[in-house]
Amino acid sequence: MDDQGMVLYPESTFIINCQGDACVGDVVLFKQRVYDLFNLGGRCSVGPAVGVRSVAGRIVNESYGSAKQQHTFTIEVLWSKGDRPLPPLYPLIIKGRNLYRIKTLRQAWADESERKRKLEEKHARGAQARMERRARISGNKIDNIRPMMCNANNVPGWQEKDVVSSIVLRFKSVLAGLIVGKHLKNLNELRAVSHAQVDVDRDPEDPAHCVVKITGTEHQRQVAISMLNAKTLCRFFANKGNCSNGEQCSFRHHSL
Ligand SMILES: [Zn+2]
Structure with missing residues (x-):
């Protein structure tokens, strides 16, 4: 465990749930199961989970493979603890859907509006790529296809979560x-x-x-x-599971 990393990026500063949306620059914290890899005559096989580790790291790259569902993040490890922790600076590659499936927390950016801009750019690129793919499949020219859904503010790319x-x-x-x-x-x-x-x-x-x-x-x-x-x-309640102030405590004894 790298103590320096934990001092610079303490666990308590990871407060925002990524909610299925992460981007390059995010400093994230998540738990992952640790597996044993077996080499069976040149083929790799995965055994049962042998433990769990926490990983804090910075997303340094995001890539979309040509094959379907090959969206991956590269995460530079800041610190790690638990079973078989990863060393600092280890480049961990994780599938996007795996990162989104586990509860991933992140730090707030110094400028959250910059992050919002980056995500919007990324989503716009994704929408464009999907549109081009659909156009290729249907044989239409891209010019003929316009985003169809708009929200009340007429923002293209409207989604349910907006x-x-x-x-x-x-x-x-x-x-x-x-x-x-x-x-x-x-x-x-x-x-x-x-x-x-x-x-x-x-x-x-x-x-x-x-x-x-x-x-x-x-x-x-x-x-x-x-x-x-x-x-x-x-x-007290968060760290030890009990608080001597009991009912009189000013703070909450349950999560929101
Ligand atoms: Zn209390």
Whole structure:
């Protein structure tokens, strides 16, 4: 285990669920099963899983093979722990669908809007490639094919996951100050990183609680919820599984 890597990229900083969308530049954390490889007369065979390791790394490359379903990420390992941990700088190649299937967390970018731009470019390239492939198959000229679906803002490439909706979360009112922060610092950060609309208010029916309304796409809501989770979860409870403050504890003893 590389301690330096764990100090520079501590586990607690991986707070955003990748939600099936990752790109070059993401610093990600995930757990993977470890398998034994057997060499059977030149053929490789995979045995049963022999353990689990955590891997933190930076996505340094993404490639699409010519064959179907050969979308892979190359991840430069920052640190790894558990069974047969990988050494730092090890270039781990992982299939895109495998990375998306496991729960992959990432750090927030210093500039999340830059990441958003990169992802949009990537999706646009993907849409273009799919359109060209369809055109080849159907024998149509690409010029004849236009993206058909648009959302309310007329953005091409509309998808189900772009639907904007709201969720309301309740917290003990003592947590409102922490959620909002001094001079709105925390609330502004929450809004800037998640791109969701976030409003904090008193619970009109219960003075002991406040309500946080999050409006945005599924991804934006998920980012905001992850950040609120990290901010308001009781450290004692999260680390040790119990907290001597019990019911009196100001922080949450369950995940959002
Ligand atoms: Zn507690």
